Amino acid sequence: MTDTMGARSAAVSVVLNAAGRAGESPSYLSVRQLDIIANSMFLSPADLCILTLDERLRVVDANSGACHMMGGVPPARIRGNRVTDWFHAEDRKDLAGRLDALVRGSAPRVSIEARLAGPPRVKSAVRIMAFPNEVPGDEVSRVVAVLRPYVSTDTRSRKNQTLVLSEIDMRIIEGIAAGVSTKELxxxxxxxxxxxxxxxxxxxxxxxxxxxxxxxxxxYVLGILNARHWPPRLVAS
Structure with a gap:
C-alpha cells in the first residue's frame, strides 16, 4: 500500500508543478487542464481532487476526482455550496479562516489537514493545498484547492530504508527521476x-x-527526493 501511495504522490507532485510557474502558487491552469494532465499520468479519480472557489468559498467548479472524494456525487451537488460544508464540524472554522486569508491576499497559499464528513459519512483525513487562481478569463474563481488523501507514515521505517542506499544509489535515483539516460549516468x-x-x-x-x-x-515517499523541486533533487541531509 505504501508503494501505491508513493506512486500517486510522485505523480500528483508533477501535476502540481505544472499548476504553477513558481512552486505551488498561483495556478495558471484551469481545472480541466489539470484534469487532462492527471489523466495522462494514469492517476485514478481519487488521486487528484481539484476545486475552484469564489470569494465566499463557494465551489465554482470541481473535477471528477473531487466528485469521487465527496462520495461520488454529481458536480451539480457540489457547485454553489461552501467548501467547508463538506468537512467535519470541528475543522470548518479553522479551514474557513485559512481560506479567507488566501482570498484577502494576506496568505500566499494554504496547506492544512482536515477531515471530510460528506457521503459516505466516513471522516477521511485529507490534505488541502490552496493557492490563488490566476487563469486568464476566469473572473469568478478566486482560489484553486487540491485535496489529497492524508496518510501519516512511520518516520523510523523511512530512515531505516534510506540507510541501505549508498550515495551513488541516491544520485542514480536523482538522475532517473530527471529522465537522465543510463549512458549519461x-x-x-x-x-x-x-x-x-x-x-x-x-x-x-x-x-x-x-x-x-x-x-x-x-x-519521494522515503524523503530522498524533494517533491517541491523540479527538476528532481536529493533532499539535503
Whole structure:
C-alpha cells in the first residue's frame, strides 16, 4: 500500500508543478487542464481532487476526482455550496479562516489537514493545498484547492530504508527521476553502463519495487527526493 501511495504522490507532485510557474502558487491552469494532465499520468479519480472557489468559498467548479472524494456525487451537488460544508464540524472554522486569508491576499497559499464528513459519512483525513487562481478569463474563481488523501507514515521505517542506499544509489535515483539516460549516468558517475544497471537492480530488490518508475516514487515517499523541486533533487541531509 505504501508503494501505491508513493506512486500517486510522485505523480500528483508533477501535476502540481505544472499548476504553477513558481512552486505551488498561483495556478495558471484551469481545472480541466489539470484534469487532462492527471489523466495522462494514469492517476485514478481519487488521486487528484481539484476545486475552484469564489470569494465566499463557494465551489465554482470541481473535477471528477473531487466528485469521487465527496462520495461520488454529481458536480451539480457540489457547485454553489461552501467548501467547508463538506468537512467535519470541528475543522470548518479553522479551514474557513485559512481560506479567507488566501482570498484577502494576506496568505500566499494554504496547506492544512482536515477531515471530510460528506457521503459516505466516513471522516477521511485529507490534505488541502490552496493557492490563488490566476487563469486568464476566469473572473469568478478566486482560489484553486487540491485535496489529497492524508496518510501519516512511520518516520523510523523511512530512515531505516534510506540507510541501505549508498550515495551513488541516491544520485542514480536523482538522475532517473530527471529522465537522465543510463549512458549519461554512467559518464557522470564514472561507472560503466552495466555498473549503473547493477545499482538499479540492487535498489529494486532493497526497496522491494518492480521498476524504475516505482523506484522514483518510493524515493519521494522515503524523503530522498524533494517533491517541491523540479527538476528532481536529493533532499539535503
Amino acid at each position: 554512467s559518464t557522470e558517475l564514472y561507472l560503466s553502463k552495466q555498473g549503473v544497471e547493477y545499482h538499479v537492480s540492487s535498489m529494486l530488490k532493497k526497496l522491494d519495487v518492480p521498476n524504475r518508475a516505482a523506484l522514483v516514487s518510493k524515493a
